[in-house]
C-alpha cells in the first residue's frame with residue numbers, strides 16, 4: 001500500500017539504447033513497492049564511471065566482453081541516498097525502518113542469501129544477485145524501489161550529500177586499501193588519486209598511517225591530492241613513471257589502481273617492491289590484460305588482487321569512517337538536470353573527487 005501523496009509519474013534519466021544519449025523523461029512511472037519492498041524518495045546520488053560505461057555500452061564483463069544484456073530503458077545510479085516514503089506488502093515498521101528513515105541505493109540490489117558467497121559475507125559475488133546497473137532502475141530517478149531483505153540502512157545522523165559516493169567509490173577504495181595490509185609508514189601508491197575512487201583510497205591509506213603517493217595529471221588534481229596530505233606525481237611529466245615511483249618510494253608496498261584507463265595498468269609491476277601487492281578496482285573498457293610475466297610474479301613474490309565493491313558490512317564500515325570524520329568525501333553538488341554534462345566531464349577525466357546530483 002502506498003500513501004496517496006506519492007505521484008504516479010516522476011522525472012527519470014533514461015537511456016533508450018546503449019551508445020545513445022541520456023534523456024529526461026518527466027512522465028516515467030513511479031514503481032509500486034511489491035512484497036517486502038519499500039519506496040524511497042531519492043535525495044542525492046553520485047555519478048560513477050560505471051554508469052558512464054554502461055550507458056555507452058563499453059562496460060566489460062568477467063569474460064572480457066562488453067556487457068550488453070541490460071534492462072532497457074536503462075536508469076542508472078547506484079550511489080544514492082533517500083528517505084523511505086512507502087511500505088509494500090509484508091513490510092512492518094520497526095526501530096531501524098520507518099517512514100523517513102535514511103537508506104542507501106547501492107550497486108547490488110538483491111542477493112540470494114543462500115550461496116557460499118552470501119553465507120560467507122562476500123555477497124557482492126553472489127551469482128544470483130541483481131544490481132542497479134544492469135537489472136533494476138537505480139537512483140537517477142526521483143523514486144526508487146528497494147528490497148528490505150537486503151537494505152542499506154544508514155546511520156540517521158549522516159550527511160546525505162557525502163554518503164552517496166561512499167556507497168560505491170568509498171567502499172571499493174576502502175576494501176582495496178584494506179586488502180594491502182599496510183603497516184604504519186609503508187608506501188601506498190594510488191593511480192588515479194584525484195578521482196572519485198582515488199581520493200577515497202588516498203584518505204583510507206593516510207588513515208592507516210601509510211605514506212601515500214598520489215598519481216594523476218594536471219595542476220588542479222595536484223592541488224587537490226596534496227590538500228589531502230599525499231605526495232603528488234604527475235604521470236604526464238614522467239619519462240618513466242615506474243622509475244619515478246621507485247625513486248620516491250623505493251618501490252611501493254602496495255599500488256592501488258583506481259583509474260579505469262587502459263594505460264593506467266602499464267608497468268604497474270615495476271612500481272611495487274618485492275613482496276608487495278597490486279590491487280585493481282577501476283575496470284577498463286575492452287579486454288585489457290595485465291602485462292607482468294609469471295616469472296616476475298613468482299620471483300618477486302607479488303600479490304595481485306582484484307576488488308569488486310564490497311559487502312553490505314564493509315559498506316557500513318566505510319560509511320562509519322566518513323561519519324566520524326576520518327575520511328572526507330570531496331563532492332560538488334549539481335542539479336539532476338546536469339547529468340549529461342557530468343557524463344561529458346567524466347569522459348574527459350577532469351572531475352576532482354565526485355559529482356553528486358541533487359534530485
Ligand SMILES: [Zn+2]
Pocket residue numbers: 048049050051078107168169
Ligand atoms: Zn560504481
Ligand SMILES: [Zn+2]
Pocket residue numbers: 111112113114115116117118119123126127128129
Ligand atoms: Zn548468493
